Amino acid sequence: MTEYLDISISSQWTIYLLPVLGFLLGIFLARRRFKKQKKQLRFSNDYFQGLNYLLNDEQDKALDIFIKLVETDWETIDTSLALGTIFRRNGEIDKAIKLHQNLLARPSLPAEYKATVLIALAKDYLQAGWLDRAESLFKDVVGDAEFTSEAQKCLMSIYEQEQEWENAINIARRFQSRGAKSLSATTAQYYCELSLQVFNQNDLKEAEVLATQALTVNKDCVRASMLLADIAITRGRYQKAIRFLHQVEIQNIQLFPLVVEKLVLSYRNTSNLNKALSYLRNLDQKYQEVSLVPVITSLTSEMFGEEDALQYLSEAVLRKPSLKSLSTLLKLQTTEIDQFDNLISTVVEAITSKNYDFQCERCGYSANTHVWLCPSCHGWSSMIPKVH
Ligand SMILES: [Zn+2]
Numbered sequence: 001m002t003e004y005l006d007i008s009i010s011s012q013w014t015i016y017l018l019p020v021l022g023f024l025l026g027i028f029l030a031r032r033r034f035k036k037q038k039k040q041l042r043f044s045n046d047y048f049q050g051l052n053y054l055l056n057d058e059q060d061k062a063l064d065i066f067i068k069l070v071e072t073d074w075e076t077i078d079t080s081l082a083l084g085t086i087f088r089r090n091g092e093i094d095k096a097i098k099l100h101q102n103l104l105a106r107p108s109l110p111a112e113y114k115a116t117v118l119i120a121l122a123k124d125y126l127q128a129g130w131l132d133r134a135e136s137l138f139k140d141v142v143g144d145a146e147f148t149s150e151a152q153k154c155l156m157s158i159y160e161q162e163q164e165w166e167n168a169i170n171i172a173r174r175f176q177s178r179g180a181k182s183l184s185a186t187t188a189q190y191y192c193e194l195s196l197q198v199f200n201q202n203d204l205k206e207a208e209v210l211a212t213q214a215l216t217v218n219k220d221c222v223r224a225s226m227l228l229a230d231i232a233i234t235r236g237r238y239q240k241a242i243r244f245l246h247q248v249e250i251q252n253i254q255l256f257p258l259v260v261e262k263l264v265l266s267y268r269n270t271s272n273l274n275k276a277l278s279y280l281r282n283l284d285q286k287y288q289e290v291s292l293v294p295v296i297t298s299l300t301s302e303m304f305g306e307e308d309a310l311q312y313l314s315e316a317v318l319r320k321p322s323l324k325s326l327s328t329l330l331k332l333q334t335t336e337i338d339q340f341d342n343l344i345s346t347v348v349e350a351i352t353s354k355n356y357d358f359q360c361e362r363c364g365y366s367a368n369t370h371v372w373l374c375p376s377c378h379g380w381s382s383m384i385p386k387v388h
Contacts, residue, residue, distance in 0.1 A: 016332070047076065048090060059087070063095060067102050074110050077103070083151065084120050087129055096124045114312045115141045119150060131158050149175070156186070157378070165190045188218035189372060189380045195227050204231050218250045223381065226259060229266070238266040257291035257385045264295060273303060290322040291385055297328050297338055306332065321340075323348060 046069055053062035066080045080099060087096035100121035109117065121192070122137035138155045152175045159168035168182060169190045186373040195210035208231050214224035225247045232241035245263045248256050267276035277299045284292050293316045301309035310332055317325040327348045356366035360383050365376035367383070374382050 024064070046077075051080070054083070054086075056274055059083075059092070059095065063087075063099060067099065069107075070103065074108070074113070077113055081116065082118060084124075088124055090207060093124055097128070100124060119154075122151075122154060126154060126158065131162055136156065136160060160373070160378070163193070167195045169194075172191065185217040185221070186380055188214040188221040188224060190373070191217060192221065192227055194221045195224075199227065199231065204234060221381075222248050222251045222255045222258070225251065226262075229259070229262060233262065233266060236269075238269040241266040242270070246279075252381075253283075253287050254384045255381075256287075260292065260295050264299065269280045273299065277303060284316070288320050290316075290320055290324050293317075293322075293325045294328045295331065357386055359386045 044331065046065055050062045050065035050069065053059070053065065062083065066076065066083055070080050070330050072336065080103065084096045084099045087093070100117055102215035103117045104114075104121065118141050119211045122134045122141075123135065125131075125134035135155065135158050138151045138158070142151045142155065152171060152242070155171050156168055159165070159171065169187055172187045172190065174182050176183050176187075191210050191214035194209045195214065198210065199207035208228065211224045211227040211231065215228070218224075223228070225244045229241040229244040232244065242263065245259045245266065248259050262274075263279075265277050267273055267279075277296065280292055280296050280299070283289065284296055293313065296316075297309050297313045301310050310329075313329050313332060317329050330348060357368050358370050359366045360374040360376060360379065362379040362382045363374065365374055365383075366386070370385075371385055374378055
């Protein structure tokens with residue numbers, strides 16, 4: 001009976017209490033919403049203040065605000081990262097490093113941002129020239145699938161700068177096995193660098209192994225064929241050298257001018273200049289490569305006399321007029337004709353020598369000597385002989 005009374009009393013209380021509780025809950029929720037809005041408003045003011053500092057070029061003050069902001073609201077981290085990028089691009093590496101180290105030091109840094117901040121800091125180190133520190137950070141994030149290709153590119157760039165070709169090969173192979181974009185052309189260049197190193201130390205056997213490896217990785221690697229030809233020439237095996245140099249026609253005809261002299265030398269040493277001339281004339285017909293004209297002219301002159309050379313050259317100049325051919329033509333004629341032609345020859349020579357001989361296909365960088373790695377855009381094998 002007592003129990004029954006208790007229950008009935010509680011039910012009665014509940015009837016009266018419910019509206020009161022509802023009312024109190026309403027007030028509580030409203031206050032919470034108001035507080036939150038107030039907080040967001042404060043964030044927005046700080047945020048805009050930070051942006052204002054940025055616009056007024058007061059980046060130090062902006063840096064302080066964004067670092068504070070990020071602590072209370074990680075959603076502003078993108079702005080902080082953008083600020084870091086601005087610092088790095090402006091060459092203010094110390095500020096970029098301070099910002100990124102600050103972010104990393106916060107225990108509350110959400111796990112999903114950690115790799116992004118690490119990559120950003122590693123890029124700062126890279127730009128500052130602290131390659132060892134950069135390398136160890138990139139290695140930390142290399143396992144993070146989302147950052148695979150970015151970390152890989154940065155690591156490869158570090159190894160290229162440090163000329164640590166074996167490390168570069170390992171990274172390239174590792175990422176290629178994970179289905180990254182084909183890195184075979186780049187990997188082949190790394191093998192060529194290694195091959196060249198041992199070639200210069202007179203270790204022809206190892207140089208051959210490495211250059212062959214380069215060709216296995218990328219059958220179109222002109223540099224590897226050239227290295228193998230150089231090794232064969234050093235050993236006096238000219239027939240073998242000729243075979244490697246012929247490959248360049250298939251690999252990249254634009255780079256053929258790089259090997260033409262070695263090819264003639266090899267044919268000369270096998271007493272087969274006839275074959276050299278017919279091979280080069282055949283190429284000339286096929287590709288109309290003006291850089292071949294002077295070599296063919298000189299070979300024709302050597303073997304069949306000046307008259308035949310002149311006839312070939314006149315045809316070549318008319319077929320594809322170029323300063324190079326004209327210059328060759330004038331040079332050939334000066335042995336017979338007067339001083340006036342000499343003058344023209346000098347002028348034309350001056351024009352052709354003013355022009356750069358090689359140009360990067362990717363970025364347009366020009367140079368007088370051929371290099372395999374473009375110093376401007378860091379593209380491998382992008383420098384090709386320029387037609388004048
Ligand atoms: Zn370039």
